[in-house]
Amino acid sequence: MTGKEQNTHQILPKASSNALQTVQSEQYDYLEDQNVDELICSICLFPFVDPISHSTCGNTFCSTCVEKVVNCPMCGEDEFKKNCSPSAKVVINMLDKLKVRCGMCKTIVPRGELKDHQDKYCPLHGAYQQVEELKKKLEAEHLEKLEIAQKELEEKMKSLQVDHEQYLQKAQENLTRREEELLQQAKKKEELLENQMKELKNQVVAREKFESTNKPIHLNVGGTILTVSLGAFIHNEREPDNLFKKMFTGEYPLYQTPSKKFNDPIYFIDCDPVIFKLILDWLKFGIIGNELSDDMKQSLLCSCNSFGIENITKHLKEKHKQVAKMSQFDFMNVVNLARSQKSKLNLSGLDLRKLVLNSTDLKNAEILGSDFSGMNLKNTDFKGGILIGCNFSNCTLTSVRIQDCNLEGCDFSNTIFKNTDILKNNLSGANFENAQFEKCKIQWHFKKGRDNNLKYCKFVDCNFDGSIFEEIDFFESILSSSNIFNTGTIKNADLRQWKDLSKFKEMKFDSCVFNFTEETTKDIIVPFECDIIDFETSLALYSHTESKAIPQLLYKGTRDGFNGYSFHPKCDNRGPTLTIIKSEHDQIFGGFTSKPWTSNRSPQTYVSDESAFIFKIEKDSTNQNYQFRKFNIKQDKKQYAINVFEGFLPKFGEDIYICNDCDSQNQSYSGLGYAYESPNNFSSNETQSYLAGSSPFKVKEIEVFLIKNY
Structure with a gap:
C-alpha cells in the first residue's frame, strides 16, 4: 500500500462510521509495498472489513458499506442487499494476511492476529482500554450534566418568562395608572389654564375699561395744574362730541407743558380754571351751580362753544325758565300733575329752599343740581330718585327716605341725619364732611381713598349691618359703643392696634391683619374653615x-x-x-x-x-x-x-x-x-x-x- 493509501486509511473515520469503530478498537496502520488492489472496497476505498459479495455483478464490498446504499454502486441493481452473501473464505484469508502495524505499540502483525496481539501481548492495550472506558464515563457524565443543565435552563427560562410577564403586566398597570393621572392632571391644568385665561381676559377688559374711563391725566388749565379722570371726556353720553374727546384721542392736536412736579405729561387747556371746573361738573354730573353771575354765564357759554359742549346751552336756558319764581301752590300742582299722569317728576336745577317739602312724595323724581341747603326736611320721600349734584349742606334730615337714590356728587356737609336710612345708594363723589348721623341705618361701602369726605363725621346709635369697611382706619365715632355691627364685612384692614374687637363678633373678615395674642381676637374670628382642629x-x-x-x-x-x-x-x-x-x-x-x-x-x-x-x-x-x-x-x-x-x-x-x-x-x-x-x-x-x-x-x-x- 502506498503512503497516500496509508494516510487515507488514517483519516478513515471521516469516511465510514464502521471503519471508525474498527480503528478505535484495533488501532492499526497498513504497511506499504503490499498488493491490496483486489481487496479494496469500491464504496469506502479501503480494504474490506467483513466482506460480502453481490451475486449479480460479482463485486465485493464491506458489509457496513452495503448498509448505507440502496442500489449496487457497480451494476445499479435495486435489490442489491437481497442478493449479497458472505465472501469466499479465500478472500477473508487474504485480508487476514495483510501486514499491519499496531497503533499502540507499533508491532507488525498480520491483520487477522491483531486482536489477539492487542488483547494478550500489547503493553499499551490496557491503558487504551482504561482511556476508552474513562472517555465513555466522562461522556456519559457530560451528557447527564448536560441534560440537568438543560432542564435547569428550561426551568429558569420559564421562571424568567413568568417574571417578565408579571413585570410587563405591572409596568402596563403602572403606565395605565400614570397615564390616567397625567390625563387628569392635564385636564385639571387645562381647566386651570382656561380659568386663568378667562380671568386674564376679564382683567384685560377691566384694565382697558379702567384705562379708558378712569385713567388720571394732568392738565395745565390756564396755569393751574389739575388731575382729572380721562373717562369724563372719552365716554360722555351727555356731550358725545366734546372737543376734549377729540383732543385726547389724537383727532385734534394737544400740547404738553413742562413740569418738575410730575413725571407724566401735562397737557395745556386754554381755559379759565373756574369755568373749566363748571364744564367738568357738567360732564361728570350734569349739574351747574345755581348762583352764576351773568358775566360767569357768558364766559361759560363762550368756553362751551369753543370746546364743543353743545347741550349745556340748552340746559342753561331750561334752567333759567325753571328758576323763575315758583310758589308753593305751583310746586304742588307740578307734583300732583306728574303723579296723576304717572310721568316722571323733573325738578332739576330749582332753588327749593323757600318751599315746604315736609311729608312730600318725591319718589323716583329726577332732581339734578337743585338747592336744598339749610332746609329742615322731615318725612320727605326721595326713594329711588336721581338727586345728582344736589346741595343738602347744613340741612336737617329727619326720617327722610333716600333709599335707592343716586346721590352722586351731592353735598351733605354739616348735615344732620336723624332716623334717615342710607341704603343702596350711589354715593360717588358725595361730600359728608362734618355730618352727624343719629339712629340711622347705614349700608355703605367705606373705602380708603374713596372720594366721600367723611372727615369729622359723628355716628351715634347707628346700625351698620351690611356695610363694607375696606382698607380704612377706623375712627372712634364709628367704633362708639352705641353703634351696631351685627353683619357686614371688614376687608383688607389692619386691626392689630385694636385690643377690643368684640363688637365685630358677627361680622365677616376678608384679608384682615390681627394680633392673635389678644384675647378678644377669639371672639371675632367666627368664619374659620378648619375641620380638623377646634x-x-x-x-x-x-x-x-x-x-x-x-x-x-x-x-x-x-x-x-x-x-x-x-x-x-x-x-x-x-x-x-x-x-x-x-x-x-x-x-x-x-x-x-x-x-x-x-x-x-x-x-x-x-x-x-x-x-x-x-x-x-x-x-x-x-x-x-x-x-x-x-x-x-x-x-x-x-x-x-x-x-x-x-x-x-x-x-x-x-x-x-x-x-x-x-x-x-x-x-x-x-x-x-x-x-x-x-x-x-x-x-x-x-x-x-x-x-x-x-x-x-x-x-x-x-x-x-x-x-x-x-
Whole structure:
C-alpha cells in the first residue's frame, strides 16, 4: 500500500462510521509495498472489513458499506442487499494476511492476529482500554450534566418568562395608572389654564375699561395744574362730541407743558380754571351751580362753544325758565300733575329752599343740581330718585327716605341725619364732611381713598349691618359703643392696634391683619374653615406661624383629591403655608414652612427653610383640651426642610411623607429626627409612630392654609 493509501486509511473515520469503530478498537496502520488492489472496497476505498459479495455483478464490498446504499454502486441493481452473501473464505484469508502495524505499540502483525496481539501481548492495550472506558464515563457524565443543565435552563427560562410577564403586566398597570393621572392632571391644568385665561381676559377688559374711563391725566388749565379722570371726556353720553374727546384721542392736536412736579405729561387747556371746573361738573354730573353771575354765564357759554359742549346751552336756558319764581301752590300742582299722569317728576336745577317739602312724595323724581341747603326736611320721600349734584349742606334730615337714590356728587356737609336710612345708594363723589348721623341705618361701602369726605363725621346709635369697611382706619365715632355691627364685612384692614374687637363678633373678615395674642381676637374670628382642629387650638397654632391674618384654606384632601397633582396647582407659589393632617388613628399633626411650594420634576428636590417646624396636637388626660408640641428644623439639616416634587403631597424632610391616595393606601410614613427635632428619650420605633399613631398609616384628612405674616 502506498503512503497516500496509508494516510487515507488514517483519516478513515471521516469516511465510514464502521471503519471508525474498527480503528478505535484495533488501532492499526497498513504497511506499504503490499498488493491490496483486489481487496479494496469500491464504496469506502479501503480494504474490506467483513466482506460480502453481490451475486449479480460479482463485486465485493464491506458489509457496513452495503448498509448505507440502496442500489449496487457497480451494476445499479435495486435489490442489491437481497442478493449479497458472505465472501469466499479465500478472500477473508487474504485480508487476514495483510501486514499491519499496531497503533499502540507499533508491532507488525498480520491483520487477522491483531486482536489477539492487542488483547494478550500489547503493553499499551490496557491503558487504551482504561482511556476508552474513562472517555465513555466522562461522556456519559457530560451528557447527564448536560441534560440537568438543560432542564435547569428550561426551568429558569420559564421562571424568567413568568417574571417578565408579571413585570410587563405591572409596568402596563403602572403606565395605565400614570397615564390616567397625567390625563387628569392635564385636564385639571387645562381647566386651570382656561380659568386663568378667562380671568386674564376679564382683567384685560377691566384694565382697558379702567384705562379708558378712569385713567388720571394732568392738565395745565390756564396755569393751574389739575388731575382729572380721562373717562369724563372719552365716554360722555351727555356731550358725545366734546372737543376734549377729540383732543385726547389724537383727532385734534394737544400740547404738553413742562413740569418738575410730575413725571407724566401735562397737557395745556386754554381755559379759565373756574369755568373749566363748571364744564367738568357738567360732564361728570350734569349739574351747574345755581348762583352764576351773568358775566360767569357768558364766559361759560363762550368756553362751551369753543370746546364743543353743545347741550349745556340748552340746559342753561331750561334752567333759567325753571328758576323763575315758583310758589308753593305751583310746586304742588307740578307734583300732583306728574303723579296723576304717572310721568316722571323733573325738578332739576330749582332753588327749593323757600318751599315746604315736609311729608312730600318725591319718589323716583329726577332732581339734578337743585338747592336744598339749610332746609329742615322731615318725612320727605326721595326713594329711588336721581338727586345728582344736589346741595343738602347744613340741612336737617329727619326720617327722610333716600333709599335707592343716586346721590352722586351731592353735598351733605354739616348735615344732620336723624332716623334717615342710607341704603343702596350711589354715593360717588358725595361730600359728608362734618355730618352727624343719629339712629340711622347705614349700608355703605367705606373705602380708603374713596372720594366721600367723611372727615369729622359723628355716628351715634347707628346700625351698620351690611356695610363694607375696606382698607380704612377706623375712627372712634364709628367704633362708639352705641353703634351696631351685627353683619357686614371688614376687608383688607389692619386691626392689630385694636385690643377690643368684640363688637365685630358677627361680622365677616376678608384679608384682615390681627394680633392673635389678644384675647378678644377669639371672639371675632367666627368664619374659620378648619375641620380638623377646634378654634381655640387653631389660634395657638397660628401664633407659632406669626400669622397676621386669618389663614386662607388652599387645599383640602376630601374636597380636592388626595394626590400631588391636585395639591400643587392650588398651593404652588402662594407663600408660607400650614399643613394639618389627621391620620386614621385620629392623631393630628402637620408642618409649617415659610417657603412656597413649587412643582419640580425631580423627586430629590428639596428647599431650605430655617424657620420650618413640625407639630403634634395631643389631648390631655381629660381628653377635653389639646396640647401643642413643636419640633423645629435642625439647622444643619435645614436644606431638607420640604420636598417639592410635583407628584408628592406635602413632604417635610424625611420626617413626614404623605403618599398619593393616602386615604386608601397604607404607605404614608413618619419618622421624627432626620431633619426635624424629635421628642427626648424616644426610641426609633416610638419616633416613627408618634405623629400618626403608627407607621405606615392612612390619612383621613389634609388641609393646607395660606399664612400671611405681613
